[in-house]
Amino acid sequence: MDNAKKTPVEMLAHWVNTHGDKVYLRQPINGKYVDFTWREVQQKMQQIAGALRHLGIEPGDKVAVLSKNCAEWFITDLALMHGGYISVPIYPTANADTIRYVLEHSGTKAIFIGKLDYWADQEPGVGGDILRLAMPYDTMPAQYQWEQLLSLGQPLVEVEYPAIDATMTLIYTSGSTGKPKGAIHTFANYSWTCGAVVRDLQTNTADRLLSYLPLAHITERIAMEGSSFYSGSTVAFVESLDSFVTDVQRCRPTVFFSVPRLWTLFQLNIINKIGENKLNFLLKVPIISSIVKRKIQKGLGLEHCRLLGSGSAPIPPTLLKWYHDIGMNICEAWGMTENCAYSIINFPFNPNKIGSVGRAIEGCQVRRTEQGELMVKSPGLMKGYYLQEEATAAAFDEDGFFYTGDLCEIDSDGYIDITGRVKDNFKTSKGKYVAPVPIERKLAQDSHVELICVIGSGLPHPVALVQLSEGANRQPREEVRTSLKATLDSINPNLESHEHVDAIVVVTEPWTIENDALTPTLKIKRHVLEKAFSAKVEGVRGAKVRWEDEL
Known part of the structure; x- marks a missing residue:
């Protein structure tokens, strides 16, 4: 069957017909799985869609979803598709201002609220005229609870499948450079991309997926939720941050995607447990090496994984090499909200191309402009930005290629290296342009660095802001200073004179989503840090290394 032309609701029906009593979703509650079969998911989808009809929500209306990942998120999403509604997912960490903006801009009529850590802070963002529907978790007050919705009105059974070219969802970008924009995605964009993921990664009914990266982000919505619709894989969820490692070990995933920040934290935990020198020594001893590698993978709960991935932000090549050396091949991928997150991937994993984001997938075309900007075109591309005609017109060229805003190099084998963002390049007070990303990648090779941001707009020379890793924070300051200084001195001579980094400044306060230094997908907001530190x-001059409290 050509699944690329089938909506997720049709795919759900297919799995119900072929193995309806097999477990599909596994939700941990108090450390134990509550399981949902394919048939139960379909029944709940029909009941929730029927409840929305009963409450007077009309097909074509926008309905928001504000919750951490859970089985009910999938069920709600399917119910919105089934009922002809347009979903508007919101990050579970979004602040009240962002929530208010997205709800008002999209014209949302109702909102599903679920697992949230700080709902009291977020509640002011949900306007009084919006109908609130609560998933069965500790969440903000709502007019209707999940159990009520499951018995409200008649289940919506006899209804046509959604039209493939209908709008399925508005996905608001994480706003790393300003107000979020709502990318309009149709069922056709979505199903084509999910089909491409399943085609390339060959996931099937035997696979176990773990959904924990925010479902409001396009990557998780495609790679985990979407691929499960089209491959019939089982999906487990994470109960909380504290139970994360246990949840991974319980799920025993066969496919595992993460973000660079988490791969870095995993690495630091392994090094802190074993010690860097000891680990390097053990990996050189043939028989012991394979035992150590297996033990590390088991400790992470990833010993059954046949595929590991990283995306959403650049990952240091040294980190990928380090994992490759311990027997874990992490395929880096590249995508954006606007192109359904899946266009370019280093899969099958090619160790000689570490540092690139891979090659364009089948069905996706890439181009590089004279200025070096990456352009992509695929059936996964959005229709445009909601209510923003000018931004939409500016985003595409006359051939329908999308301007990604990423600078790139493409080698003779078609592998693509992202070298920075068009907007990130800044002008120093000497009138020279600097591209910060390549400098950051070089400096990030120092193992004391957890996060790094090079700023310099209007400064004589660039300055690197560094957040230290947890281990480095416990080391004597002078030891860390010596290492950072050596890293800086090894890099500056290989940069153009106007790119020389004047100083490394170690910041006091960690960068978080809460203090607005990071987006919900843990990308650094350069403009926020520039404002705070310029x-x-x-x-500070002369390639010095300084702590913020020494300035």
């Missing part, structure tokens, strides 16, 4: 770092 005046502070102005006087």
Whole structure:
């Protein structure tokens, strides 16, 4: 069957017909799985869609979803598709202002609220005229609870499948450079991309997926939720941050995607447990090496994985090499909200191309403009930005290629290296342009660095802001300073003179989503850090390494 032309609701019906009593979703509650079969998911989908009809929500209306990942998120999403509604997912960590903006801009009529850590802070963002529907978790007050919705009105059974070219969802970008924009995705964009993931990664009914990266983000919505619709894989969820490792070990995933930040934390935990020198020594001893590698993978709960992935932000090549050396091949992938997150991937894993994001997938075309900007075109591309005609017109060229805003190099084998963002390049006070991303990648090779951001707009020279890893924070300051200074001195001579980094400044306060330094997908907001630090770092010169409290 040509699944690329089938909507997720049709795929659900297919799995119900072929193995309806097999477990599909596994939700941990108090450390134990509550399981949902394919048939139960379909029944709940029909009941929730029927409840929305009963409450007077009309097909074509926008309905928001604000919750951490859970089985009910999938069921709600399917119910919105089944009922002809347009879903508007919101990050579970979004602040009240962002929530208010997205709800008002999209014209949302109702909102599903679920697992949330800080709902009291977020509640002011949900306007009084919006109908609130609660999933069965600790969440903000709502007019209707999940159990009520499951018995409200008649289940919506006899209804046509959604039209393939109908709008399925508005996905708001994480806003790393300003107000979020709502990418309009149709069922056709979505199903084509999910089909491509399943085709390339060959996932099937035997696979076990773990959904924990925010479902409001396009990557998780395609790679985990979407691929499960089209491959029939089982999906487990994570109960909480504290139970994360246990949840991974319980799920025993066969496919596991993460973000660079988490791969870095895994690495630091392994090094802290074993010790860097000891680990390097053990990996050189043939028989012991394979035992150590297996033990590490088991400790992470990833010993059954046949596929590991990383995306959503650049990952240091040294980190990928380190994992490759311990027997874990992480395929880096590249995508955006606007192209359904899946266009370019280093899969099958090619160790000689570590540092690139891989090659264009089948059905996706890439181009590089004279200015070096990456352009992509595929059936997964959005229709445009909701209510933003000018931004939409500016996003595409006359051949329908999308301007990604990423700078790239493409080698003779078609592998693509992302070298920075068009907008990230800044002008120093000497009038010279600097591309910060390549400099950050070089400096990030120092194992004391957890996060890094090079700023310099209007400064004489660039300055690197560094957040230390947990281990480095416990080391004597002078030891860390010596290492960072050596890293800086090894990099500066290989940069153009106007790119020389004047200083490394170690920041006091960690960068978080809450203090607005990171987007919900843990990308650094350069403009926020530039505003906070530009005046502070102005006087530091001479390739010095300084702590913020020494300035």
